[in-house]
Amino acid sequence: EPVFQSTFGWEPSSDDSWKGAINTEVWEKLEDLRREQAEKANKTFRPFHPFKHQAESWNTLKEKKSIVVTSGTGSGKTECFMIPVLQDIMRRNEKNAVQAIFLYPLNALMKSQQQRMDAWCRAIPGEVTYAIYNGDTEEKIPQSKIEDYFPQLCSRQQIRQTPPQVLFTNPTMLNYMLVRKEDKPILEQSKGKLRWILLDEAHSYTGSSAAELALQLRRVLDAFDVTLDQVNFAITSATVGDPNDIGAQ
Secondary structure: OOOOOOOOOOOEOOOOHHHHHOOHHHHHHHHHHHHHHHHHOOOOOOOOOOEHHHHHHHHHHHOOOOEEEEOOOOOOHHHHHHHHHHHHHHHHOOOOOOOEEEEOOOHHHHHHHHHHHHHHHHHOOOOOOEEEEOOOOEOOOOHHHHHHHOOEOOEHHHHHHOOOOEEEEOHHHHHHHHHOHHHHHHHHHHOOOOOEEEEOOHHHOOHHHHHHHHHHHHHHHHHOOOOHHHOEEEEEEOOOOOOOOOOOO
16 A cells, blocks of 8 residues: 655754854855845745754864765755865865865766756855766867856866866766876876765665775775875765665665
């Protein structure tokens, strides 16, 4: 028989301790963006108050620790890591170097984040750049279009010449980047600068694929000339198995 189950509201943060983990200027810019979006959609603007899992993520990442966020679809998992990443990049103010790698198992998932990432990068100060690097990324684009797409770098040529601070990619393309001669400039310019690695939809990596990814991440750290304690990891999933299940382990 069919089973229907209601999804209840996510638990809000019980205090304002999270404010110490978020840059005030970044927060105000993102609130201005939300206000603008609400006005365009003829909706009532309400100041954003984080859920408990978001606040706990921000406080944990402030202490330079890694996080695993297991929460349902639509619960704001992206905000758990994206805001700390952007404010850290803004604070460091290091250009033309990959400082954050966001790994997605599907190109469609990267595409779904593009609009939000673009809006956030335009909203906050510091000209944070990003790129989606997968099999669909064009080799070159006309010079006249480069400014139109900024802060997104849309071609492989751009990514290699001036690496973005945030790189969206998948494990396959990342593996090519580690060994391909044409992509060597990305690694050379980013040595010692990588500080964030995100694994989205973590439940999709099981068995041999999980083992391969673990080894690949070791190669990534080596290629970017950073150590494990220099990088923050954020792992997210809306579907996590029972840890007591051997298959899930």
